[in-house]
Amino acid sequence: MTDLFDGAAVIALTQALVRLPTVVIAGIDEVETPACALIAATMRDYGWEVTIEEVATGRPNVVGIVHGRHPARTLMFEGHVDVVTPGDVESWSFPPFSGDVVDGRLLGRGSADMKSGVAAMIHAARAVELAGFDGRIIVGVLADEEGMMLGAKHFAASPLAASGIDGVIVCEPEGGEICAVAKGAIRLRVDLQGVMAHGAMPHQGRNPLPAMGSLLMGLSELERQVADSVGIHRHLGEFYLTPTVLAAGDPGQLNVIPASASVFLDVRTIPGVGHAGLLHLITRLAEQIAQDAGLSAAVTVIDDRPPVDTPEDAPVVAALVAAHSAVTGTPAVLGGVPGTTDGTILTRDAGLQTVVYGPGGKWIAHTRDEFVEVQDILTCTRVFIAAAQSFLGVGTDTAAAPPATSPVRPAPALPADAGESAG
Missing domain, CATH: 3.40.630.10 (Zn peptidases)
Known part of the structure; x- marks a missing residue:
């Protein structure tokens, strides 16, 4: 042919x-x-x-x-x-x-x-x-x-x-x-806000880092529960809720309790996972952990792409x-x-x-x-x-119509300056 x-x-x-x-x-x-x-x-x-x-x-x-x-x-x-x-x-x-x-x-x-x-x-x-x-x-x-x-x-x-x-x-x-x-994707940022203090006087501050540890454990359990509830999709596999970035404090200031800590999440969903309901669960989890530690929590949706x-x-x-x-x-x-x-x-x-x-x-x-x-x-x-x-x-x-076997014309030559600004 x-x-x-x-x-x-x-x-x-x-x-x-x-x-x-x-x-x-x-x-x-x-x-x-x-x-x-x-x-x-x-x-x-x-x-x-x-x-x-x-x-x-x-x-x-x-x-x-x-x-x-x-x-x-x-x-x-x-x-x-x-x-x-x-x-x-x-x-x-x-x-x-x-x-x-x-x-x-x-x-x-x-x-x-x-x-x-x-x-x-x-x-x-x-x-x-x-x-x-x-x-x-x-x-x-x-x-x-x-x-x-x-x-x-x-x-x-x-x-x-x-x-x-x-x-x-x-x-x-x-x-x-x-x-x-195709899998859906939610990109999230969760911020825990506390109070900065001297490392020698932690009682004067509210440290978000221990609460962040609890939040990470809670998110891992939430991932397991959601994955168990929706099962494995025959083409897409499993649901994932993955922490990808942690940010808190200054490595040059080891004697300072940070005022805030953040975690970024990459959530990969399959059909059957409702994004609104999932975001509600994540927000409730963060707010409850923050409240128990005397902190405040904020959840920011960076992007929300359904399956x-x-x-x-x-x-x-x-x-x-x-x-x-x-x-x-x-x-x-x-x-x-x-x-x-x-x-x-x-x-x-x-x-x-x-x-x-x-x-x-x-x-x-x-x-x-x-x-x-x-x-x-x-x-x-x-x-x-x-x-x-x-x-x-x-x-x-x-x-x-031209004959079915007519070949496409070759692409034109690359302009001499086409790549100069590509870095």
Whole structure:
């Protein structure tokens, strides 16, 4: 079977994106900008309707719209190009932003999470356009996925999100699994407020640290109780309530009882866990422990992302299942996203049906020596094409369509100054 796309161009675009270090670095404003400049240029070269909107300084959303021949469904492909830090560069066995292909693997930070997915979805949309289709394709590269998902929140509040998007494929790495469900996440801060005092005169103060120890033990028991009550989800596993950061006192002032202590929590929920009820239990626990110790407590919700539970028979899921089976010759495997994606926000804020599927290993994101199999990129591109054609329908104006084997044009050369501000 002849591919509808230029495989070499997909790999070349992935390499170009990986070689741009789009890492969030303190003091550096430009994060996605150089990669988004390349993506926008690629989309414009195809004649797509392209918009670029900054959701924060140096954090643009790039959205391309491809119109079919007749009104029908709208399918959105979604991804991001911001990446987490490589950490200790010396611990890598190759340069973190290599982009080289070695032994069939494309190497570098962001190769799997998720610049290969972005390249695959762009070229898939182009191939579907060249073959002819009905409906509309939206290709969204949204900012700040690795942070507070500002790009997804901005898009979800836009008129385009409310214009009738019938399904969203989030092209994150899932190791070949089709993930219609994703864990929810609550980021919390709990502050216990006491009274500062001299370490030699603790009776004059109210120390929040012993109470913090009680709170941590209470949270551990709450995690056990909730986990026992909801059980283990077949795709998402267990409920987690994890303290991640503790802050109190000054290491340079060992003789001072601190006035306050804080704990930050990363809560990962599954369907069946009500976020409002859980937040109420955590707040009651903190307030009771604080009251018993003569302290006050405050609970701050930093972000609240509910679980995604798209029905397995939703059209966008069914299209992916059929496409995966047709392209790979193997039955599709349904799975779950252990974290959250931009799809979580698109579902929560815009009510869109989302499903996650893309090239790369399921557990490789944010690790050292990140890579993606070249064959996986090409396979996912084929699946995206087949899923889009199934979901949207093939255009009926076949006389105006170019031959189905017409390859997508290679991406334009990277602008000479595109990477200067990436840091």
